Amino acid sequence: MSDYLSITEKEKQEMLEKIGVQSTEEFYQDIPVRMRAKKLNLPEGKSTQETCEFMEGLSKLNKVYDTVFLGAGCYKHYIPPVVKAIIGREEFVTAYTPYQAEMSQGILQSIFEYQTMICNLTKMDVSNASHYSGATAAAEACLMCTDKAKTVLTFDNINPDTLEVLKTYLAPRGVKLIICKTKDGRANINALKKVEGVGCVFLQTPNFYGLIENAKNISKAVHEYGAKLVVSVNPISLGLLEAPGDYDADIAVGEAQPLGMDMNFGGPYLGFIAAKKDLVRKMPGRIVGETVDHDGNRAYVLTLQAREQHIRREKASSNICSNQALCALTASVYLATVGAEGLKEVATACASYAHYMATALEFVGAKIKYPTEFFHEFVTVTPGKAKRIIQALDNAGILGGWILNDDEILWCCTEVLTKEEIDNAVNIVGGVL
Amino acid sequence: MKTIYEISKSGLRACTLRKVDVPQYSFKKGLLGEKPNLPEVSESMLVRHYTALSKRAFGVDDGPYPLGSCTMKYNPKLDEYAASLPGFTNIHPLQRSDKSQGALAVISTLSAYLLEISGMDAISLQPCAGAHGEYTGLQLIRQYFLMRGDKKRTKIIVPDSAHGTNPASAVMCGFEVVSIPSDAKNGVNMEELKKALGNDVAGMMLTNPNTLGLFEKNIRQIQKQVHAAGGLMYYDGANLNAIMGQARPGDMGFDVMHFNLHKTFATPHGGGGPGSGPVACKALLQDFLPNPRVVWNDRLGDYRFKYSDKSIGKVTSFYGNFGVMVRALAYIVSLGGAGLKKASEIAVLNANYLKALISENYPTPCNRHGMHEFVVSLEKLKEETGVSAMDIAKSLIDNGIHPPTMYFPLIVHEALMFEPTETEEKESLERIAEVMNELYKVAHENPDLVKAAPHSAVISRPDEVMAARKPVLRG
Structure with missing residues (x-):
């Protein structure tokens, strides 16, 4: 058994004496006898060595694929070793939320720099310190826009998990969610004209099928209507493509896992929220601001806390407390490591491999479902053969795309792939077709 | 000290990438954006910058951290090691469940252990933090009354000594908060509780031991009265580190609760997350837990995902903060039942x-x-x-x-x-x-x-009023 305790039996006796009790049992005298727990029915504690071996054993029951064509909300990217070297520093890992500014300037400045990078990446005015995931960021962003106009309009081509989380978050607040059907995979804003009381439109681009939306036109229509545009973006795409600020989005959100985070079976990831500055007081979560200390030195603090639960309780803009600070640090170290040039290279590599693969799959008989521009994900149609294709790839140790239905597969390519890997996979698909 | 933007120099880079070996794809001009303004630094500049930042931070590894309500216990390196194993970090959440049996075993085993520790019947590890767990737990209560067609129960009782997240989570769930004052001994005021109870009350949130570190002696009467009035009891697990192996929320009469894996189960706080806030409940609420849940299929001998029609849905993408769960499991495995009791x-x-x-x-x-x-x-x-x-x-x-x-x-x-x-x-x-x-x-x-303290810190008494009045939120 390991216990991580630093108190010896002898010290324990000395401490009890000083406190003036016979045994630690006395501390528990307030617990009614009938409520006392029986001995916990858990396995006996393992030694440090055995615990390592046990966890290693569990990890080996998972299949780690070398070649991955699966995206759909989680993306395998190259993570430069320097990123992990930095974020593994114990001062970052083992610190609490920076409530004590004097002792936490490093954490506070790192969040301030993160906010700056997220604003520059999305071309928005203000960013919070992070949210749990892209999906929860989307939900709370929609809540920021629906104080009065209590309807959110979105499309059936957004990430399915995000859609589920929107449903969960909006209903209890009396906010209606309208899900518009799309044609040809892309959002159609015509439905907006037919409904009243829409507070915001939630759009994802590139959308779940990888297609780049006509965000400019949608933004215009949404603003003419008098609603706000909340847009979810893949941050890697912003190395190349237009940013939410370019098309006048009101709030930009997204899943920042692609910025230096492992796939980790779904988490921890990082939701980002960046907005126009007039929305800042509705933002959920921590925000770091720059100020001066009493000697006039530049200093950073948690600010606009009048929005937050520990000050405002039931009047807070959100209940969020712990967020994903270490993941936000990861994203900013990643962005500083690759820089704008590197991010553009990553985005270009993703798009280039994806387009190469799409063409190659067409060549072996798959049909590309949507005719419009895509980023690094795309959908193929192979009537009745989706499952067989993925199984054939799996037999070769390759993680194929996401099966949408019997006919369709959603593929993803990133910079970690090579031409050889793609050619090999396409050959296997060709074999099935 | 300077920001990373202030040390940035055009043309510097901290990493280079492999050349793409397929034809380069070019998007139409209209889709392209201007290059974002990101720092440009060499690797050594990058490392020195963040090392300097880290030295202006303070973690549990640096010294005493007696921060009340936050349970800043030591974070074992063994747990970090477990979470860094490639078999956990390099697996996709959507890869087939027969290829993710180790991950599902982590979720399932940790679930079973947390249920034993808490005396509850069913659990979801999906919530990402304590407040997220509160939110999820209250959603279960909301769903319970909705399913019974009881629409008048719109209120949640919260003692005035409660964590700020309690009332904020209740409002996020669409409830109205009824705050009740504490009694002279800083426990729940039984008279006030009686006055607040009625057929419009959905439940009560309670931390036990409370935020003064005191066990609510009247817990039996409290839960009896709330239940008699038709309400449910919510247990805020922030203070669970006091009572592991001594008393269980399930045995105290609570119907639903959350854990803070980043407090009680020694996973690091990361300067403000990621944490993990599993939600456990009694059988009457189990069908409403977030989708999907992991179950053991005895006939086929493997772990599977299971979806319930009555579920409140999802509260985040995929299955929550899996990496945090791995650490917590390693912690519980190494301590065992006796070790947890000793820790408390x-x-x-x-x-x-x-x-x-x-x-x-x-x-x-x-x-x-x-x-x-x-x-x-x-x-x-x-x-x-x-x-x-x-x-x-x-x-x-x-x-x-x-x-x-x-x-x-x-x-x-x-x-x-x-x-x-x-x-x-x-x-x-x-x-x-x-x-x-x-x-x-x-x-x-x-x-x-x-x-005038502190005298030796890198800054002293920052002007918070100015920060809020004239917000400078980016460099």
């Missing part, structure tokens, strides 16, 4: 020892033995010397000790809340006490010195 026992011992060492100068609002944390009031000290709880807290920084939680709970004036946790050694507790007692003396002899 020593956490309570350490808190009472520290209290005994400082209580002469810093009185506590009640004379009972507390549990894993205790609150002192500096009201008298402030009257005598003008030195506030904040001043004492800031002076601790000069001594290499992270301050306790300040001005919480709200019902105690000039409050400092200490939670030393079980991993602190005796000498460390004695040093905290020595510094606190010395500060008490200095506060009387030279109050201005204490009021």
Whole structure:
């Protein structure tokens, strides 16, 4: 058994004496006898060595694929070793939320720099310190826009998990969610004209099928209507493509896992929220601001806390407390490591491999479902053969795309792939077709 | 110190990428954006910048961190190692479940252990933090009444000593909050509770031991009355570190609760997350837990995902903060049942020892033995010397000790809340006490010195009013 305790039996006796009790049992005298727990029915504690071996054993029951064509909300990217070297520093890992500014300037400045990078990446005015995931960021962003106009309009081509989380978050607040059907995979804003009381439109681009939306036109229509545009973006795409600020989005959100985070079976990831500055007081979560200390030195603090639960309780803009600070640090170290040039290279590599693969799959008989521009994900149609294709790839140790239905597969390519890997996979698909 | 943008120089890079070996794809001009403004630094500049930042931060590995309500216990390196294994980090959440049996075993095993520790019947590990767990748990309560067609239960009772997240989570769930004052002994005021109960109450949220570190002696009567009025009991698990192996929320009559894996189960706080806030409940709420849940299929001998029609849906993408679950599982596996009980026992011992060492100068609002944390009031000290709880807290920084939680709970004036946790050694507790007692003396002899603290930190007393009035939120 390991216990991580630093108190010896002898010290324990000395401490009890000083406190003036016979045994630690006395501390528990307030617990009614009938409520006392029986001995916990858990396995006996393992030694440090055995615990390592046990966890290693569990990890080996998972299949780690070398070649991955699966995206759909989680993306395998190259993570430069320097990123992990930095974020593994114990001062970052083992610190609490920076409530004590004097002792936490490093954490506070790192969040301030993160906010700056997220604003520059999305071309928005203000960013919070992070949210749990892209999906929860989307939900709370929609809540920021629906104080009065209590309807959110979105499309059936957004990430399915995000859609589920929107449903969960909006209903209890009396906010209606309208899900518009799309044609040809892309959002159609015509439905907006037919409904009243829409507070915001939630759009994802590139959308779940990888297609780049006509965000400019949608933004215009949404603003003419008098609603706000909340847009979810893949941050890697912003190395190349237009940013939410370019098309006048009101709030930009997204899943920042692609910025230096492992796939980790779904988490921890990082939701980002960046907005126009007039929305800042509705933002959920921590925000770091720059100020001066009493000697006039530049200093950073948690600010606009009048929005937050520990000050405002039931009047807070959100209940969020712990967020994903270490993941936000990861994203900013990643962005500083690759820089704008590197991010553009990553985005270009993703798009280039994806387009190469799409063409190659067409060549072996798959049909590309949507005719419009895509980023690094795309959908193929192979009537009745989706499952067989993925199984054939799996037999070769390759993680194929996401099966949408019997006919369709959603593929993803990133910079970690090579031409050889793609050619090999396409050959296997060709074999099935 | 300079920001990373201030040291940035055009043309520098901290990493290079492999050349793409397929034809380069070019998007139409209209889709392209202008290059984002990101830092440009070399790798050594990058490392020195963040190393300098890290030295302006303070973690559990650096020294005592008696931050009340936050359970800043030591984070074992073994757990970090487990979470860094490629078999956990390099797996896709959507890869087939027969290729992810290890991950599903982590979720399932941790679930079973948490249920045993809490005395609950069913659980979801999906919520990403404590407040997210509260939110999810309250959604279960909401769904329970919706399914029964009981639409009038719109209120949640929250004691005034509760964590701020409690009322905020209730409002996020569409409930109205009824705050009830505490009694003279800082417990739940039974008279006020009776007045608040009715057929419009959906439930009550309670932390036990409460935020003063005191066990609610009346818990039996409290839960009986709430249940008799048709409401459900929510357990805020923030203080679970006090009672592992001693008492279980399920046995106390709670219907639903959350855990903070980043408190009780030693996963690191990361400067403000990621945490993990599993939600456990009694059988009457189990069908409403977030989708999907992991179940063992006895016939086929493997773990599977299971979806329920009655579920509240999803509260985040995929399955939550999996990496945090791996750490918590490694922690529980290494301690075992006896180890967890011992951890709680020593956490309570350490808190009472520290209290005994400082209580002469810093009185506590009640004379009972507390549990894993205790609150002192500096009201008298402030009257005598003008030195506030904040001043004492800031002076601790000069001594290499992270301050306790300040001005919480709200019902105690000039409050400092200490939670030393079980991993602190005796000498460390004695040093905290020595510094606190010395500060008490200095506060009387030279109050201005204490009021101007900290003296040795990289900054001192930042202007928070200016920060909020003229927000500068980006560089």
